[in-house]
Structure formats: C-alpha cells, structure tokens
Amino acid sequence: MRLSPRVLCRAVGATWRESFPLHGRDVARWFPGHMAKGLKKMQSCLKLVDCIVEVHDARIPLSGRNPLFQETLGLKPHLLVLNKMDLADLTEQQKIMQHLEGEGLKNVIFTNCVKDENVKQVIPMVTELIGSSCRYHRRENLEYCIMVIGVPNVGKSSLINSLRRQHLRKGKAARVGGEPGITRAVMSRIQVSERPLMFLLDTPGVLAPRIDSVETGLKLALCGTVLDHLVGEETMADYLLYTLNRHQLFAYVQHYGLGAACDDIERVLKCVAVKLGKTQKVKVLTGTGDVNVIQPNYPEAARDFLRTFRRGQLGPVMLDLDVLQGRPPADADP
Numbered sequence: 001m002r003l004s005p006r007v008l009c010r011a012v013g014a015t016w017r018e019s020f021p022l023h024g025r026d027v028a029r030w031f032p033g034h035m036a037k038g039l040k041k042m043q044s045c046l047k048l049v050d051c052i053v054e055v056h057d058a059r060i061p062l063s064g065r066n067p068l069f070q071e072t073l074g075l076k077p078h079l080l081v082l083n084k085m086d087l088a089d090l091t092e093q094q095k096i097m098q099h100l101e102g103e104g105l106k107n108v109i110f111t112n113c114v115k116d117e118n119v120k121q122v123i124p125m126v127t128e129l130i131g132s133s134c135r136y137h138r139r140e141n142l143e144y145c146i147m148v149i150g151v152p153n154v155g156k157s158s159l160i161n162s163l164r165r166q167h168l169r170k171g172k173a174a175r176v177g178g179e180p181g182i183t184r185a186v187m188s189r190i191q192v193s194e195r196p197l198m199f200l201l202d203t204p205g206v207l208a209p210r211i212d213s214v215e216t217g218l219k220l221a222l223c224g225t226v227l228d229h230l231v232g233e234e235t236m237a238d239y240l241l242y243t244l245n246r247h248q249l250f251a252y253v254q255h256y257g258l259g260a261a262c263d264d265i266e267r268v269l270k271c272v273a274v275k276l277g278k279t280q281k282v283k284v285l286t287g288t289g290d291v292n293v294i295q296p297n298y299p300e301a302a303r304d305f306l307r308t309f310r311r312g313q314l315g316p317v318m319l320d321l322d323v324l325q326g327r328p329p330a331d332a333d334p
C-alpha cells in the first residue's frame, strides 16, 4: 500500500518550524532602486488614461503591491486583476475579497492569462468603471485608454496578449518572459478592443522603493518578481520548504521521491540533487590521502525546487495565508 505524504509525515511525527529566521537579511539589496523612473513616466501619461488596471499575483493578494501606485495613480478608476489563479489556492477567496474591500479595493477579478480564464470579464468591468466616473477633459473622446501597471513578472504582458486574443482575435503584441524586467519600453499603446474602442498602455514592472518586511520580500521573490540570485536560490528554497510544510502541502515528497516530509533544506536539496543526478565528484584531502566524495549540487537542486513550484507542480499555494489569519509578518514595519 502506498502511504500518502500526509500520512508519511504524521508517521514520523514530524514538526515544522514555527517561524523563518529573518534577521540579518537585507531586503533593500534584493530590490533594484532604478524603478522610480518608470513610475514618474507613468504619472506623466496619466492625463491620457481613463482607468488603471493593476495586475498582481494571486498567490500574494494581500502583500507586495507597490503602495506608490495607490498614492500617485489612485485618482483614476481602478481594477485589481489577481493573475496566475491557476497557481493559487483560492479556498479562502471570500476572505481575500473581504480583506481587499477593507482596503478600499472593490473591483477585483481573478484570472489565468495563459488559459484566458476570466479575462473576458476585464473589458466589460473597465467599461462600466469608466462609464460611472468623471472623465473630465476626456469626456468628448470616444476611445478609452487604460494603463496596465504592476510589480514585475505578474503577467501584465500576458494579460494584454490574452485581451487581444479574446477581443480582436489577434496574436502577441507584448513580449512575455519567465523573468522579471521583460517589459522595458515604457508605454507602448496597444489596441485591445474594437467595441468599445479601447487602447492600453503597457508599462514596465515597478516594485516599491522599500519593502515593508523581509518576509514580504521572500514572498515576492518566490513569485519571481525579482531576479533569484539577488536573494539567493538556497534561501528562497528554504523559505519555500518552510511554507509548504506549514501549509501541509507535501506534494514535494512524492515529486522528488523523498521517504517523508522534512523541514531541513539541506537534506531535501541533497535528495533532490541525487534524484536529478545533479552531483559532482570532488577530491577531499584526508590524513590518509585523497578520497573522492560525491557532492550534491545544492544551487542546481534549489533552482529545480523553485522551478517546479512555479510551474504549479507542487500544488496551488496561498502565500498570504498568515496575513489572512491575522498574523502579519514578524518583522513588518509598524
């Protein structure tokens, strides 16, 4: 009989870390400081815009958004698109919506831009929002213009391409990539709908100049909004393991053929490396001469662990479960 990972874990009486060691990690170094320029440019285009569509990752619906968006672009009608819903555990969707409503975000939609799920709802919602707002000097203008904003790699370009597929039966207009920072050209104007005639300004991802806590930084990093090597793949893999265990998501046990769930990242990465054949022979000098030992390639194993998670192969996850349960990050700014 094959035991489920959950049973396996119980069988060995495993316990999980209560918290992740956050001290001594300098979150400021993980996030590039050049992004203010992009935000300035976006502000200068605001007078051309009827509605802001903010895209964010559905796995972190309550953290990691750039607060400057709200402060500087917040005067226009606003729709929050929580994308990558296929990768998110949305069991608590109702609670998420309530939480967001408490923050003044009433117009929220969950999407999967790879499979075009729910994307068809975006333009009708935007049209309604614009219809019930004051367009000031743009009142006479029959075409609508929306600006798509968000932190890097959340799927802004994918949303644009999906909108064009759905409404214009046209292919790619915006470059999509697996790494943050793909959209560099600020403000390309792209048509996304014929009736109503709607254009959209694509923008580069802009992170907040200061992340309020190391834990938020780690969540943003797991979602791929910052280049992995800036945080360190092994640190991220450890945070991922910590999260999966706390949430009792043990699919990694089966995926990598581990005997049981485990909270020790070194042991897990060692098994991953052996399973993937990512090991190397190194000579070690001992008192009795040279011996060859097999050393796991930890960075390679960490990269595979992260990649597998991001593809959704370890199951859907809600990285903001702690916030939803009223446990804000331990190191958050008051």
Ligand SMILES: Nc1nc2c(ncn2[C@@H]2O[C@H](COP(=O)(O)OP(=O)(O)OP(=O)(O)O)[C@@H](O)[C@H]2O)c(=O)[nH]1
Binding pocket: 083, 084, 085, 086, 087, 111, 112, 113, 114, 115, 150, 151, 152, 153, 154, 155, 156, 157, 158, 159, 175, 176, 177, 178, 179, 180, 181, 182, 183, 184, 203, 204, 205, 206
């Ligand atoms: N699983 C999943 N992946 C998605 C979804 N939407 C986008 N992606 C993937 O996420 C990655 C980033 O997508 P982009 O559209 O380039 O993101 P972006 O926000 O424009 O990125 P920047 O240009 O860096 O700001 C790509 O690998 C996409 O294929 C989704 O709904 N589900």
